[in-house]
Amino acid sequence: MEPASGIAAFVEQLAVVDTGAAANNFFNHAVPENALRRHNLELYLQEMLERRPKVLLVGEAPGFRGMRITGVPFTNRVILGGAANSFGLFGPGKGYVLPSEAAGVAAEPTATVLWQVLEEVGFLPLLWSAFPWHPHQPGNPLSNRTPRPTETKLGTPFWQELAELFGISTIVAVGNVAQHSLQRSGLDVPKIRHPAHGGRSGFKQGLEQLLERGMPA
Numbered sequence: 001m002e003p004a005s006g007i008a009a010f011v012e013q014l015a016v017v018d019t020g021a022a023a024n025n026f027f028n029h030a031v032p033e034n035a036l037r038r039h040n041l042e043l044y045l046q047e048m049l050e051r052r053p054k055v056l057l058v059g060e061a062p063g064f065r066g067m068r069i070t071g072v073p074f075t076n077r078v079i080l081g082g083a084a085n086s087f088g089l090f091g092p093g094k095g096y097v098l099p100s101e102a103a104g105v106a107a108e109p110t111a112t113v114l115w116q117v118l119e120e121v122g123f124l125p126l127l128w129s130a131f132p133w134h135p136h137q138p139g140n141p142l143s144n145r146t147p148r149p150t151e152t153k154l155g156t157p158f159w160q161e162l163a164e165l166f167g168i169s170t171i172v173a174v175g176n177v178a179q180h181s182l183q184r185s186g187l188d189v190p191k192i193r194h195p196a197h198g199g200r201s202g203f204k205q206g207l208e209q210l211l212e213r214g215m216p217a
Contacts, residue, residue: 057171
């Protein structure tokens with residue numbers, strides 16, 4: 001299968017997963033606006049395919065003000081709209097479309113921090129999550145929670161398939177949840193600090209150290 005056609009199939013596979021009542025599969029076909037998120041994710045992955053990233057950064061899970069809105073890993077409505085035009089990936093003319101529910105949603109801060117740091121160190125990896133759907137507190141979809149090991153196991157085939165599609169051999173865990181998920185799959189990978197909750201400097205320092213040790217940029 002060609003990588004480009006593989007991306008379309010990959011997004012469709014995401015859309016049909018039953019994530020349970022305490023998680024939102026914001027790619028599924030039950031909600032019409034999810035078509036925009038599927039479209040956005042395909043655009044991001046195809047654009048990244050052209051950039052030929054050498055490293056996959058695996059985070060924890062989408063937040064309710066971030067990827068759940070946009071469909072694109074570690075982004076928010078402001079980034080996708082182009083106010084923070086990271087590496088020329090996003091912004092006007094790129095074809096991304098925000099769903100109507102994005103209006104008035106506060107921008108997920110972790111995404112903003114992550115892209116600022118990536119620009120500062122001049123490093124563009126492929127981004128993904130151990131659990132690529134939105135885990136929330138039961139009965140409260142506008143909340144976030146840490147995905148359970150059984151949930152990250154559900155996400156394992158997806159980061160594995162992305163690594164294969166993109167020909168990536170270097171994977172880095174962003175935070176403990178991602179590291180534990182990767183370890184359960186038999187991978188011993190480096191871990192860096194998650195940029196959330198005051199982790200900006202630790203995240204940047206971790207990236208810089210890996211790059212200094214020869215991690216491909």
